[in-house]
Amino acid sequence: MLSVVICCYNEAKVLPIFHKRLMAVLKTLSIHHEVLYVNDGSRDGTLSLLDGYCQTPGVRCLNLSRNFGKEAAMVAGLDYAAGNAVLFIDADLQDPPELIPLMVHHWLAGSDIVNMQRRSRLSDTSSKRISAHLYYKLMNFLADKFDVPADVSDFRLIGPAPLAALRAMPERTRFMKGLISWLGFNTIELPYDREPRSAGLSKWGPLALIDLGIEGVLALSRKPLRWFSLLSLVIFVATLVFLIHQMSVSTVSSHHVIMGIAAFIALGIAMIGEYLGATLSEVRQRPIYLLNNLLGEAPKRPEHTCPTPPREQEKH
Numbered sequence: 054m055l056s057v058v059i060c061c062y063n064e065a066k067v068l069p070i071f072h073k074r075l076m077a078v079l080k081t082l083s084i085h086h087e088v089l090y091v092n093d094g095s096r097d098g099t100l101s102l103l104d105g106y107c108q109t110p111g112v113r114c115l116n117l118s119r120n121f122g123k124e125a126a127m128v129a130g131l132d133y134a135a136g137n138a139v140l141f142i143d144a145d146l147q148d149p150p151e152l153i154p155l156m157v158h159h160w161l162a163g164s165d166i167v168n169m170q171r172r173s174r175l176s177d178t179s180s181k182r183i184s185a186h187l188y189y190k191l192m193n194f195l196a197d198k199f200d201v202p203a204d205v206s207d208f209r210l211i212g213p214a215p216l217a218a219l220r221a222m223p224e225r226t227r228f229m230k231g232l233i234s235w236l237g238f239n240t241i242e243l244p245y246d247r248e249p250r251s252a253g254l255s256k257w258g259p260l261a262l263i264d265l266g267i268e269g270v271l272a273l274s275r276k277p278l279r280w281f282s283l284l285s286l287v288i289f290v291a292t293l294v295f296l297i298h299q300m301s302v303s304t305v306s307s308h309h310v311i312m313g314i315a316a317f318i319a320l321g322i323a324m325i326g327e328y329l330g331a332t333l334s335e336v337r338q339r340p341i342y343l344l345n346n347l348l349g350e351a352p353k354r355p356e357h358t359c360p361t362p363p364r365e366q367e368k369h
C-alpha cells in the first residue's frame with residue numbers, strides 16, 4: 054500500500070486543480086493507496102477545501118495546530134501514513150502527479166528510494182542557480198561517507214525499509230534531504246522537468262533558504278568544528294613563534310595580530326553557539342509538530358500488509 058503525502062501551507066489557489074489531477078492519476082494505479090494531506094497551519098481556505106476532499110474514502114488530512122514548516126509537516130505525514138511506502142509530492146503542481154506511476158514502477162522493480170531529480174534549473178533566477186550549485190558542493194564536502202545528490206527535490210517515494218529507518222530516527226531537527234542520503238539503501242534518481250509554480254507564492258525566501266542550509270550543515274556534519282580546532286592550533290603555534298620573535302626584537306606593534314586573533318575567536322564562538330543551539334533543540338525533546346485534529350477515515354488496509362505504528366510520543 055502506498056501513502057501519497059502532500060504538505061500544504063496556504064495553497065487554496067492551486068489545490069482544486071492539484072487534487073483533481075492527483076485523483077485522476079491514482080485511479081490508474083494497480084496498487085492499494087491512500088491520500089494524506091497535511092495542513093501546515095494554512096490561513097487561507099486550504100483547510101475547508103481539504104475537509105471537502107476528506108469526504109471521499111481513502112483521503113485523510115492531518116490538521117496541525119499551527120505552521121511548523123515543511124520539514125515538520127513531512128514528519129507528521131511519515132508518522133501517520135498507513136502505507137508501506139510513502140510518496141511526497143508538493144501541492145503547487147511543480148511536481149507533476151502524472152509521474153507517480155513511473156515512480157511506483159521503479160519501486161516495484163526493486164528501488165527502495167525513488168528520488169525525482171530536476172533536469173534543469175532554467176526556470177530559476179541565476180542567483181538561485183549559483184547558490185544551489187555552491188550549496189550542493191558544500192554539502193557533499195561536509196557529508197563524510199555519503200553523497201547528497203544535487204537538484205533532488207522532496208518529490209520522492211520511500212519504500213518500506215528506509216521508511217522504517219526514518220521513523221525510528223529520534224532526532225528533532227529534520228533535514229529530510231540529508232537524512233535520506235544518510236540512510237543509503239537502493240536509490241534511484243529519475244530526471245524530470247520541474248514546472249513553475251501553478252498559482253500562489255513560494256514560501257521560501259532567501260533568508261529561509263539560508264536557514265535551511267545552516268540547519269542542514271549542523272544536522273549532517275561536525276567537520277566545521279574540527280576545522281576550527283585545527284586552525285586554532287595553527288594560530289596558537291604561529292602566535293607563540295611571533296611572541297618569542299617580538300621579545301627578541303621588541304619593535305613591531307602586535308595589536309593588529311591580536312585583532313585578527315580576536316576576530317577568529319569570535320567566529321569560533323559563533324560556530325560553537327550554532328552547534329550548541331542545535332544540541333539544545335535535541336535535548337529539549339519537544340514534539341516536532343502538534344496535531345489539532347485528523348479529518349477523514351483511516352483507510353481499510355488489505356489483509357496481507359502490516360502497519361508501522363506512528364511514534365507514540367508525537368500523537369496528541
Ligand code: UDP
Pocket residue numbers: 059060061062063064093120121122123126142143144145147250254255256257
Ligand atoms: N509548505 C508547507 N509548510 C511550509 C512551507 C511550505 O507545508 O511552511 C508546503 C507548500 O504548501 C508546498 C510545498 O511545501 O506544497 C513546497 O513549498 P513551496 O512551493 O513554497 O517551496 P518551493 O517549491 O518554492 O521550494
Ligand code: MG
Pocket residue numbers: 143145147250255
Ligand atoms: Mg513549490
